[in-house]
Amino acid sequence: xxxxxxxxxxxxxxxxxxxxxxxxxxxxxxxxxxxxxxxxxxxxxxxxxxxxxxxxxxxxxxxxxxxxxxxxxxxxxxxxxxxxxxxxxxxxxxxxxxxxxxxxxxxxxxxxxxxxxxxxxxxxxxxxxxxxxxxxxxxxxxxxxxxxxxxxxxxxxxxxxxxxxxx
Numbered sequence: 001x002x003x004x005x006x007x008x009x010x011x012x013x014x015x016x017x018x019x020x021x022x023x024x025x026x027x028x029x030x031x032x033x034x035x036x037x038x039x040x041x042x043x044x045x046x047x048x049x050x051x052x053x054x055x056x057x058x059x060x061x062x063x064x065x066x067x068x069x070x071x072x073x074x075x076x077x078x079x080x081x082x083x084x085x086x087x088x089x090x091x092x093x094x095x096x097x098x099x100x101x102x103x104x105x106x107x108x109x110x111x112x113x114x115x116x117x118x119x120x121x122x123x124x125x126x127x128x129x130x131x132x133x134x135x136x137x138x139x140x141x142x143x144x145x146x147x148x149x150x151x152x153x154x155x156x157x158x159x160x161x162x163x164x165x166x167x
Contacts, residue, residue, distance in 0.1 A: 010135030011101065011111030021147040026131065030105065030138030036070030039140055043131065047071040050140070051124060051132040053107045055096035055116075058085035063099040065109050067120040067132070067154060075161035082157040083119065108135040109152055120154035 007013070007025045016023050028042035040047040050070035056079065057063050064083065066074050080088045090096075093104040101113030109118055109132065124130060125145045132148075134141040148154065 008136050008139060010108070010139070012108035012133070012135030013111075013141070015111035016134075016141065016143075016151070019147075019151045021143060021151055023141045023143040023147065025134055026140045026142060028138055028140070032105070039131070040070055043140065045131055049127055049129065049131055051130050053109045053133050055091040055099055055107060056088045057091050057095070058083065059087050063091060063095070064088075064117045064119060065100075065112075066159070067109060067118065067124060067148075068160060069121060069124065071163055072121065072160040073163050075159050078159040078161075079119070079157065082159055083117075083155075102133075102135055103137065106133060106135060106137040106139070108133040109154075111135060118152045118154040119157050119159070120148070120152075121160050122156040122158050123160070125149065125156065 005027050026043050028039055031038045036050040036052050037047055040050045047070040052068050052070055054066045055063055056066050068074050076088050096104055100107050127145055129142055130145055131140045131142045
């Protein structure tokens with residue numbers, strides 16, 4: 001009988017437990033540069049239900065989180081307009097880790113090192129269930145979109161673009 005893998009304790013899972021919202025952890029074999037498509041394939045879920053947590057910054061280097069479907073990308077120009085900035089761009093991996101406390105590939109919007117504004121693609125709330133990083137590479141958590149709203153209170157925006165295959 002195979003040994004059951006132990007779910008790691010992360011700041012994200014602590015924050016979720018403290019919120020009282022229901023969620024389910026899902027472990028998978030992390031692969032460097034595998035991205036959301038690898039996670040979805042390992043867990044047998046739709047890529048569109050897999051939500052990426054991306055760390056962006058505006059022209060003043062103010063960080064923000066963007067939650068996007070795994071099969072779509074963020075259009076930087078649309079994001080800038082939506083948040084009232086001149087421009088936005090993804091943070092470097094080092095800056096993303098500094099702002100969130102998580103390694104790229106394990107970035108969760110829950111339990112970040114410091115509170116960051118959260119923007120979510122508006123169609124995320126239409127999903128029956130979503131899968132998002134639990135704060136460690138190889139760990140997704142599933143929960144209802146309403147739970148996401150209650151915990152993070154994201155601002156919903158329309159900033160998606162067709163994927164170029166980079167995630």
